[in-house]
Amino acid sequence: MAQVLRGTVTDFPGFDDRADAETLRKAMKGLGTDEETILTILTSRSNTQRQEVAASYKTLFGRDLLDDLKSELTGKFEKLIVALMKPSELYDAYELKHALKAGEYGSSLEDDVVSDTSGYYQRMLVVLLQANRDPDTGINEAQVEEDAQALFQAGELKWGTDEEKFITIFGTRSVSHLRRVFDKYMTISGFQIEETIDRETSGNLEQLLLAVVKSIRSIPAYLAETLYYAMKGAGTDDHTLIRVMVSRSEIDLLNIRKEFRKNFATSLHSMIKDDTSGDYKKALLLLCGEDD
Template sequence: MVSIAPWLATIKGAQCFNPEHEAQALRKAMKGLGTDEDTIIQILTLLNCSQRQQVLITYKSTIGRDLIDDLKSELKGNFERVIIALMTPSTMYDVHELRRAMKGPGTDESCLIEILASRTSEEIRNISQNYKLHYGSTLEEDIISDTSGRLQQVLVSLSTGGRDEGTYVDGSLAQQDAQCLFEAGENKWGTDEVQFISILCTRNVEHLLMVFDVYRSIANKDITDSIKSEMSGDLEDALLAVVKCLRNKPAYFAERLYKSMKGLGTDDSTLIRVMVSRSEVDMLDIRREFLAMYGKSLHSFIEGDCSGDYKKVLLRLCGGED
């Protein structure tokens, strides 16, 4: 279950909600020649995830058809992808994205890192449970079969959902952890990556924030700078993502969105995943961080990077121009 903070969401749900009315309106929008895309967008971006699931059930019981099948037959491209993502319960959406990242040609390491570094321990445990139920194999088994080396160790550690979720900070342990990180990297020839993985993937957030402060006083540099100088490749990306999510999760997602749209081509998988998964969680904070970090609004980036009905959906999820 995703941790919901309604005051930070752009999609809050309809106050006067009638699932049968919405189901009939969706059927009307898809029945006959042509498709009323604007009605589909208006309905599905007004409802929250729970309400969409009620519409899904009501559509089947009152109309006798499968709403997902009808949407897939009427829509196409990225517009279809973002609408189907909206119609998928949040935990199952993460399950599907993790599976997609590992199956087929190549591996989408950045997707694996993003989801496993940013979800809470409870969310990851729910993801793992549903992954096993849906696919037969465990999330850990598939990570092990599809990744290798230190990245595999980070992802397996995160996939257990074993991070301490408490708020207790032990000052002496924080000092010890900071010193251990220093000795494992900056203060030795080579790097003991296992120490970094062990501490960064298991300690609670408040404790690690103190560790980072102490580390700076010991090493005279930020923990992120040490990770950049001591690590490389996917391991560097994974540990940086962990630290960024611990410090400021909305800023991490703002960076993910920016990188998905800047330069040649668009990383639509990342763009859709972040916009859909955060629209009911912390999109307002992500928008603020995006503007502060890049000097342009998220809304303006989407306007310039996307088109058609796909753009309309993303702008509704974005929720505003600031």
């Protein structure tokens, strides 16, 4: 049975874009800034509603809401609020651009990836960018067996590794098919596919193949792990924390929270509370929702 994906942020009932715009202007006008009002409004509206508030803000005051927020806020809190205000698709594009050294707007994402990467890592990324997986239309057990055997032959049974075989199978087969392939691979080899990837590959390619496998198994579980390691240990990877919390808040953050609690014996809420501070913490906790 397919997992039902649920976010923590939904359309705010009784939404009034003009009232929100006026409240935000009041929060930033004059001496001092009412950060509490800003974070309360912007974490409780959906991204679509935030864009409507921004449009009304410009209509009412002739000012750009994002520019005003940037001028009034600072640090990690500012970065979080700015991320919330970007239209969802533009935010994803922005994050991809900044992950690429040579990334430029107006250029092809594939061209930028090719210019900034190399080898099998590059080829796996290019395959994924085609977004051309087989449709999920039922499982062919013979094909499952064939792919599992091919991966076994390409890795554990081969002197060296046939990376191309991994790239083709991981990048083009359907999600449900690959889940069955991973199970069959374990039966055939006695190893989890992740163990083979760890032994047979290294560097960026290894990280990418592991990310693909974990995402195939469960995107919420993979992102729960991403959030955990962003906060675990000395220092917090705030860029990753903001990116996942913002980009998944309307998609599957409730599912991520559930996987976080299941896999790490603590709640996402508790870890955010322990690892962040100030208005930044308050805003993240509101996005996260209740403590599990």
